[in-house]
Amino acid sequence: MIRVAVVRFPGSNCDADTLRAVEQAGAEAYYVWHREAELGGADAVVLPGGFAYGDYLRAGAIARFSPVMAAVRSHAEQGGAVLGICNGFQILCEAGLLPGALMRNAGLKFVSRPVRVRVETTETPFTTAYEAGAILSLPVAHGEGRYVAPADDLSALEAEGRVVLRYLDNPNGSVNDIAGITNAARNVVGIMPHPERAADPVLGSPEGAKVFFSLVQSVALSRGGVP
């Protein structure tokens, strides 16, 4: 069975939803406390949403020094799949595993509502099960989701098809309506919307579930087997 680590920081609050969504996709999901130095043989890692370390200094700025982040970095460098959702995305940017940064929403408000996003690439471990161009409705819940990046990083993201999700109705002022990106190797993905909060019809929408199905499918394919 595919093993997926869900990292818990002090202040994570989407960890249980994420664990459940990964399990429903058919993988074995387990928590890893941020003080751990190992990921327990994980095939993939998810950094869930929340407010790690109370967003002190800047969202994600302190979490990147947690011991587990060295293991996440080495997992990523070996090509392992890493997904950061919301605060997890902020942590990946602060850790330098993804380019750019997430700033305070242009409208100043904390935005908590479903937004429409387009799947811009299916060439990441977390989007293979979608159709390219698919329009999804996924919840966002953030005060600091305005993506910015230096001009050269931004043109590389666009030229290399590394924008993963794009807002149709930009809720936070992100440059180029960017809602999610991937790294050059395409194994590390950060997204602001919460697919785990839309991963079951009982939650109002199942449209996010394919993020986790994609993961299970991709890991299985990379092992040359079936999930």
Place this chain on the structure above:
Amino acid sequence: MPRYEVEVRVMPRAGLLDPQGQAVEHALRALGFEQIGGVRVGRALTLHLERPDAARAEADARAMCERLLANPVTEDFTLIVRGIP
């Protein structure tokens, strides 16, 4: 070892939208303050360092800003170093 106080000022980079600054500006106008040319909101930190000299205190504070205290993508910082008698 001489002691230094380093005042670190971290500001959103010029040209990047600062919605906090805009909100504060609106609030000031609501109070009747006029002819405000702009407000930007940043962060101030005070560091107490023991270093052989002021240059060393500044160099270390700069390294701290580059690695943690300021985000190199979105923020700029300035330092003021004062000797503590």
